[in-house]
Amino acid sequence: MLDNNIAKLRGKLKISQQDLADGIGVSRKTISTVETGRFTPSVVIALKLAAYFQVTVESIFSFEE
Amino acid sequence: MQTKTELTPAIEQHFLTLIAKLSTIFGLLFITDSIYTLIESVFPDSTWLKIIVGTFGLILFIAMGVSLFKDLKFQGKLNRKTLWYGKFTDEYISYASMKGYQYSWNVMSILLPILLILASLNERIEYLPEFLSSISILEFIKLNFAILMLSYGLPILYMLRREQD
Numbered sequence: 063m064l065d066n067n068i069a070k071l072r073g074k075l076k077i078s079q080q081d082l083a084d085g086i087g088v089s090r091k092t093i094s095t096v097e098t099g100r101f102t103p104s105v106v107i108a109l110k111l112a113a114y115f116q117v118t119v120e121s122i123f124s125f126e127e
Numbered sequence: 128m129q130t131k132t133e134l135t136p137a138i139e140q141h142f143l144t145l146i147a148k149l150s151t152i153f154g155l156l157f158i159t160d161s162i163y164t165l166i167e168s169v170f171p172d173s174t175w176l177k178i179i180v181g182t183f184g185l186i187l188f189i190a191m192g193v194s195l196f197k198d199l200k201f202q203g204k205l206n207r208k209t210l211w212y213g214k215f216t217d218e219y220i221s222y223a224s225m226k227g228y229q230y231s232w233n234v235m236s237i238l239l240p241i242l243l244i245l246a247s248l249n250e251r252i253e254y255l256p257e258f259l260s261s262i263s264i265l266e267f268i269k270l271n272f273a274i275l276m277l278s279y280g281l282p283i284l285y286m287l288r289r290e291q292d
Contacts, residue, residue: 089136092219094290101219 065124068097071115086110134204136217142205143213143220144287147227150280152191157273159184161266223286231279238274 072082079097083090088107095101103111112119163180166173208214213224262270 083136087136089140089217089220091140091223091287091290092136092217095219101222104218107218 063126064099064102065126066097066099067122068093068111071117071122075115082111082114085114134206134216136220138204139209139215139217139220140287142209143215143224143283147280147283147287149191150276151284152187152280154273154276154280156184156187156191157269157276159187161269161273164266220287223283226286227279227283230282231275234278235271235275239271 068082072079077085079093080090083093086107087110092101092103092107096103096107108119108123111122115122159180163177163184166176166180170176213221213228215221215224
């Protein structure tokens with residue numbers, strides 16, 4: 063299962079899902095479904111998120127078997 | 128000078144939601160129409176029932192018109208890939224669109240063979256109720272079209288439902 067820290071990282075920056083979505087050029091729905099684990103994003107979105115939060119992809123996403 | 132407005136994920140979501148709504152309304156409209164015809168053939172004297180179903184159909188038809196012409200933000204901004212193949216630039220919108228196609232394909236590819244088997248069996252042993260075995264080709268197409276539209280539109284509407292931040 064793919065786990066993520068997007069909500070925590072958003073909380074640190076005090077930004078909404080819409081702000082993040084606008085920041086990386088995706089829909090708010092993409093952010094909300096990735097955040098809740100209902101949708102697995104592509105590498106492109108993962109890299110965009112990492113660049114936005116200025117962290118590594120591994121620190122946003124973790125894989126649990 | 129003409130300014131070209133960029134196609135944003137919000138516009139794509141708006142477009143797909145509209146298509147899903149129209150698809151669902153079309154589906155309900157055709158089902159209502161088939162139910163109306165069925166009521167007429169099974170209960171010829173039930174005027175009140177026909178009025179209820181007829182009014183429901185009329186409301187759906189008006190809702191469809193309103194949905195179609197209300198707030199056409201995406202007008203002239205969508206490319207051929209989006210219109211014909213349901214391919215969007217936003218990942219989740221594209222995923223929802225593909226899911227809609229998958230559901231409708233799966234439902235129809237299960238339903239039609241079942242109907243085919245029932246129809247061929249019914250030719251040998253008449254076991255279907257009278258109103259089902261005497262259904263016209265037009266009604267059959269309407270029902271299939273309704274199921275196709277609903278199985279495409281409803282999953283998309285569910286996937287694109289509003290959620291809290």
